[in-house]
Amino acid sequence: MGTAIRILTFAAGLAAAGAHLFPGAASAAEFPSRPIRLVVPFAPGGTNDVVGRIVSERLAERLGQTFVVDNRPGANMVVGSEIVAQSGPDGHTLLIVAAGFAVNPSLRKTLPYDSVRDFAPVGFVVGGPYLMVTHPSVPSKTVGEFVAWVKGRPGQVNYASVGVGSPPHLAAELLKVAAGIDMQQVPYKGGAAVLPDLLAGRVSMFFGSISTLGPHVQSGKLRAVAVTTVNRSPAMPDVPTFKESGYPDYEVNGWYGLLAPGKTPRAIVTRLNAELMRVLGEPETRARFAKIGMNPAPGSPQDFAQLIQREMAKWAKVVKAAGIRPE
Numbered sequence: 001m002g003t004a005i006r007i008l009t010f011a012a013g014l015a016a017a018g019a020h021l022f023p024g025a026a027s028a029a030e031f032p033s034r035p036i037r038l039v040v041p042f043a044p045g046g047t048n049d050v051v052g053r054i055v056s057e058r059l060a061e062r063l064g065q066t067f068v069v070d071n072r073p074g075a076n077m078v079v080g081s082e083i084v085a086q087s088g089p090d091g092h093t094l095l096i097v098a099a100g101f102a103v104n105p106s107l108r109k110t111l112p113y114d115s116v117r118d119f120a121p122v123g124f125v126v127g128g129p130y131l132m133v134t135h136p137s138v139p140s141k142t143v144g145e146f147v148a149w150v151k152g153r154p155g156q157v158n159y160a161s162v163g164v165g166s167p168p169h170l171a172a173e174l175l176k177v178a179a180g181i182d183m184q185q186v187p188y189k190g191g192a193a194v195l196p197d198l199l200a201g202r203v204s205m206f207f208g209s210i211s212t213l214g215p216h217v218q219s220g221k222l223r224a225v226a227v228t229t230v231n232r233s234p235a236m237p238d239v240p241t242f243k244e245s246g247y248p249d250y251e252v253n254g255w256y257g258l259l260a261p262g263k264t265p266r267a268i269v270t271r272l273n274a275e276l277m278r279v280l281g282e283p284e285t286r287a288r289f290a291k292i293g294m295n296p297a298p299g300s301p302q303d304f305a306q307l308i309q310r311e312m313a314k315w316a317k318v319v320k321a322a323g324i325r326p327e
Contacts, residue, residue: 028267041080045192047209076163085113091268102311107165126294129229143245210293235293
């Protein structure tokens with residue numbers, strides 16, 4: 001983090017403390033009254049970071065305030081999520097989360113926050129597939145060939161994930177269950193952190209975002225095998241789905257959304273949602289997301305809250321079926 005960002009983040013922290021001591025200092029009518037801190041709970045370079053920066057750039061223009069992107073990776077978003085859960089509920093600290101946010105309650109015996117009570121959903125941002133890739137040294141080009149290759153060496157093949165309980169991890173675990181194969185997980189702190197070992201062939205397979213993996217597929221350094229959504233991705237139309245590859249019930253959707261601390265005034269959440277929806281409706285913004293294989297889906301804070309609740313229920317069942325033990 002650069003010096004300017006540190007200064008802005010520190011200043012925002014002081015302002016948040018002042019607003020807590022003097023509630024009238026951060027009313028909905030005055031929002032936003034200072035720079036807004038956007039916590040990205042992953043390392044720089046991954047899709048979560050890219051999505052957060054696209055959104056913050058456009059919101060900064062619409063709200064007339066600087067957005068400070070603060071990357072806080074660790075524990076599958078728990079580190080960054082805790083920071084926002086404990087921040088002042090005045091709209092000046094926000095969190096961009098991925099689908100794994102809804103998985104954490106099923107994977108951890110305790111969390112330093114309540115995933116529902118301590119956050120105010122602002123809005124769904126974008127969604128899209130995960131891409132299954134292998135290193136070219138893996139002698140398979142299809143899901144069926146990969147499954148057969150792994151079955152010939154049970155327990156010897158490793159795959160990368162961006163943390164225990166992350167959707168890419170569960171995508172691999174679902175494949176293990178569906179295909180009856182045995183692989184070993186190697187967890188990393190983010191998609192960008194996976195790349196050096198994946199490109200070097202030290203891990204054989206990975207489920208990641210098209211934005212992170214697409215350029216390496218195009219260069220021939222990685223091989224695209226399948227996408228995890230029901231339909232093919234317009235960003236990579238030649239890559240088949242798992243349904244087309246013989247697994248009709250296999251589906252994992254990646255999504256990203258914006259949260260504020262719990263108890264944030266409704267008027268502020270409504271303002272943020274309105275500006276977010278305008279941003280997602282901009283042709284230029286939609287084109288930028290399309291390049292990374294993501295599709296905006298404008299909706300209300302209530303729509304996003306309901307999605308999170310559905311995802312929490314869905315992944316609780318998946319975690320149990322896959323036999324993944326809570327940490």
